[in-house]
Amino acid sequence: MIMEQLILNIKKTKFMFLLMIVLLTVVFFLLNFLFTESGDVRVVDERLKTIYNGKEYFFVSKEFEDGDSGIFYHSLDRLNDLKNAQRELMNQQIFEYYLQIRQPLELVEFKDNISFIANYREGSKDNSFEMSGQTYFRAKAYYISQNIIGKLGLNVSFGRPLQNDDFIYRNDYVPVMVGRNYADNFSVGDMLQGFYWNKSVDFKIIGILEESESMLSFSQDNIEVLDDYILVPALDFPYDPVDIHNEDSQPDDERLMQEVAYSSYLNFIITMSEGYELNDFVAYYDSIRSKYNIPEYYIADVSMFTVRMLQLSNAEYYDSTLFLVCCIAVFSFLCMCVYLSLNSLRNLNAYYTHILLGAGYFRIYIMILSEALLIAAICHLSAFFISGAVSGSYSFPLVAASFLLSPLTAMPAMAIVRKLTGTDFLWRKE
Amino acid sequence: MEKIALRNIKKSFGTGDRAVHALQGINLSIKEGEMVAVMGKSGSGKSTLLNVLGGLVQVDEGEYLFEGSRINGLSQRQLSAFRSRKIGFILQYHALLDDRTVFQNIALPLQYGKSNKNAISARVEELLRQLEIYDKRDSHPYELSGGQCQRTAIARALANNPDVLLADEPTGSLDSHTETTIMEMFRQMNRAGKTIIIVTHDKSVADYCNRIVIIKDGMVQ
Ligand SMILES: Nc1ncnc2c1ncn2[C@@H]1O[C@H](COP(=O)(O)OP(=O)(O)OP(=O)(O)O)[C@@H](O)[C@H]1O
């Protein structure tokens, strides 16, 4: 029944109780961050340094969202946000923006050479799929921006390389360059049918690369020989898709194409310009992100959330952050003491009645202690889930320490009850 | 048979110049089945005395014997067991827990007395009937009249069937009609064998008792 009383007490102090929960959850979360993630802050810091230092380029990718629903709002505004964001990214001084997206191209009736097929496995159905009575194959391909060609210097032995105009969407076909091995079966001017960012289009071979032509693959972090590859331009779409104004219509080809394209363009590569550092990119990109409502992102597979938290807890900040968090921890410890004491004072009458009716003091202590432990448990649980969503690990020593400290927070409240004797109540000041 | 014996009980609050000597050598003997009124001026130490009898205050000096065995000096755990088994309290204020129903209030001492669930509800129902508040069983104390509150408090005090009832101004907040009914109840309980000690200012309440003890300056007159 003392547990009953505990629940009744909590019901009475709903607001304060919730306040304590929120406060402690935040404190536990921060402490946990310091203990785990940045408990090895220096280790992670080293990792970041090796990732960032001495590197010429960085891979920036948007954080994965379910079905990219956060990106697609099927509205023109949203699409234009993405377009404008990309344009701004392409036209500033701080860094160079490149696209080099390694993603198979889905092509019809294309089985002549298995070495063209991405992730080829013998007898596997994954290599192809059926759609509207046709068999599609997934061919090895890179979607590239125009500046990649200049940067990496790609030469053709037949036809011509992709040029400025080839990177702007046109209705009749999408021009592509193919690797040297394609020359056995195809020649310049041939058309291939397939999907471009989910829309069915015709591709036209405008150039065949020199034998053993290769480029640095940023995502693979190695040199890729392009003999079996198709290079597809990452097109710019200067026009609104025709069907976008009709919000009720099923996502139509063109709209879907543009949405998929521009959301893919948020996975890009940067090289910093002279005199700028990665931090400058972070600052710039954060401003673009808030302007155009773009989700969180990773740099070189490190979540920017982690990076920011690390920046907070880093190097010169580490000690002051630790100090701050310790202050908050002490503060919340005191808050807990005060909260429990106030509760005791408020419930003194009730406790006294319990004692009159034969409850031992011990029961009341247990009740106060359970409340402290309950709050600690709830807060750890919520902090645990938040940490899980954000970074992963949760510190066991933190849990142990806080549960060991909980009884201490209950001490003042217990002392109040301990001093309680009947006369405090029966004695009425006239 | 002597139920309660107090020998030279002293109790002060505070220290030094500020010290209040609430009890200054109380000697009192109460027999089983007696109904005693404790009277005296405000601040004379009546409530303190009642607390001593209930094992709620540690005395500074003297000896408290209940059925011949010493109560002062027992551990807190033994004291709460003593209260649970032997004593029923009825107070003017702070009597009932507002967040519980009448039923739950009455059930509390039984729960502390470690009765099982069925026994508890049987006993509570019996008491609700006996004190004529059965229809209020699911009400909360703030929904009750003063008289109903006091009946609930009495039912609760009787729950464990204690030998001794201690009442501090049990009728202090009641009108004279309700006071009479409540005092009739005390008289009935006394006839049924309970030892009852009632602190009161009120002469008409004291008239229900077999004996009147007057406290003055912390001593029995
Ligand atoms: N907890 C306490 N701390 C300090 N002094 C106390 C305490 N309890 C009682 N006293 C003092 O002890 C004396 C006796 O108090 P007590 O409550 O026993 O008087 P009382 O006879 O019950 O008075 P009343 O008729 O007003 O209820 C008073 O002078 C009071 O000031």
Ligand SMILES: [Mg+2]
């Ligand atoms: Mg009094």
